[in-house]
Amino acid sequence: MTTELLDVDGDPIPESSVLGPQQIRSLKESNARINIFEGAIRSGKTIVSLLRFLMAVLFARGGVIVVVARTRDSAFRNVFEPLMDTALFGPLAKLTHYTAGAPTARVMGRTVHVLGANDKKSEKVLRGLTVALAYVDEITVIPEDFFTQLLGRMSPPNAKMFGTTNPDSPAHWLKAKFLDRIGVDLKNWRTWHFTLDDNPGLSEEYKNQIKSEFTGLWYKRFILGEWVAAEGAIYDMWDPEVHTIPWDDLPPMRELLCCAIDYGTTNPTVAGILGISTEIDRWGKPHPRLFMVDEWTYDSKVSQQKLTDAELSRQMRAWLDGGGHIPHDTFPPMRPRYTILDPSAASFRVQLGQDGIMSTQADNEVLYGIRTVASLLGSGKLLIARPTVKNPDRGCPRFIQEAPGYAWDPEQTLKGKDQPIKAADHSLDQGRYGIVTTENLWRQHIKLAT
Template structure:
């Protein structure tokens, strides 16, 4: 059985496909098909539709769905596929439980793989892949992607993948997509389609203008214009204390303290911050939660002129946590952070905390993914930082507020084609990123971001 010619009649459930979506749907018949461009541009939905069309006809190997984590696969791939509003009756033919290793699509078994570090390419070994769907290719390690291509050995194997733009020196652009853009490009078996906000016919002008207003600088060029541009200047160039901070006294009631996240230092400061999700609602009682960095603790050995042992540092951190009162609205029983998220390099401190009865989770330290996630939250107004007040000068997150405007891309790394922050005065930037990314599976179901 061979895959039929693709019809472009609107699919039941998907009311309208724009010209670029229809074009990519008809043309995506080669070995590797990449749908790239701006957020909310319609690339994900059409790529999923094309993937569905290929599922029944995949033969000679397994079918895989790959994302940074299985949680992101559920959120970005399976939730849309199981939505009747998007895929009509076909939604009932996709079955997946979050974080499960396999799914069922149109009666076929589909393997769901997370690829959040270079070591994860080992999970591909031994597989013969007939069909692959890759969510957000640029956050997949190059080693994993290379291994995947090598596993696509059946004659008619196909890959469908999406991505937002990154640096022009990113391996996906430098080694693959740039060769497609050259006159007489030599990359056979590959096609790509570029999407902008205007390529999504389902967006109103009001919504598109809202998206455009949420980002500036680098993030506007990448997320809105869909340009592959190098990073330079301030990392969070949308940072505005008037928009992104809230007086500690004005913090809303919190639904949950998600975590306390810790950036550990010996000669450098140790910084801990509490991340919470609010219990806010709109005028109709509909939940409208946001993330808040509500409180912060720092020990700076240089400033104090005394280096603490891990034991003493643990004691002081626990005393701060046990003191409670980390938001102005008291709760009963008093809330404590659900998780303790620790700098992955802090092995000795992790042991000490465990000995003291505080079990910790190693932080997800994928720097660029974390920065992009924080930038998206700030741009969408979904992350606010508590600032100290005259009545409560010891509360809030003053170090984050101090570091955010000066957190910058390293120009020397940019010259080499890499996106890296300058490692100066970034301790609150690191701990907040640890907390936000490592607890992403907890807050993502409640806080939607454009992708």
């Protein structure tokens, strides 16, 4: 199979001007049944894996072609947007057609089924399929049951999978059950490790910028591409001087994306409002960021009074009606587009509905949410409003208080699991709910390195 690339006139492009040595090596060698491209963010692994996938589409026989991602929205961002980008794939980009959220795409004239795999029940969508070719985006955020079911569905003789991932815990099922066995008893699997230096398109200035945005665990995983265990502070890059902004100094907002709620009965109930700004950089280009602009808390232990759902709803709605729409000097009054609720709060969801507030169930994929928040904080694209002398009751003081103490559970780490200690995390949870559940909205304006 040739790996020659052609320009728009059909003339060969020298490989060295397009791909780095590790990309070229993986492109030529990825003929195994399972081919996994893993390593640092922005290391070039996704682009070369997509190129290899395009080549394989032409030869897939005996079953369907599938693209798997955590959600169809993430499949659009991470797979189909790059494939349809002429700057990346030239004339080949015109051979990929996909509408965000759709169940199928057209690639090289072939029908491709697009599957979201964001919970354990999602493996049921694979039942009955015979898969000739699969592309899996970010394998470590896919449920193990789904991945195992997919392997079982790849029954045609020449079936192939191409997948990407950033590193995770060394005890993650992908590494412990599969990657560590490659070359031992998994003979028809191949893997390639990528670092930032494997991407020839990155300048030293840009690489240094990315390196400066992460610390600790996130630096080891995202920058060095190491499979290391979680320990210590979860948001170890947290710096109140960097990650907070006085409420009075909030920039103009494009919109308030949501009011997200972490519901508690004996624990506090915390609601927070997430906004996206209309900021412009020094070159006059849009430079939006996310802002946690305000929060409301009811703590029955502090108040020494437990409220019913109806009473809790009434107090929260009073906050929204009286101040939650954020009257501010730099942007007009506005209400959050969505109300997003803790998925376990079934009774409160019913009460809100009776009170005229339709709520969306929060995406509660904890580790994915933590990764996303960490990437936003590390890249300076998430700021938290803090109270001021002029406005002491505005901003998100609880979020600011909880962030530095949010830590990995050492007992779970010993078991090979990344799991936070469940204490003093109520505002952090609502913030995570809002950020991940509205990701398809803000990702249109804010890009994160993956």
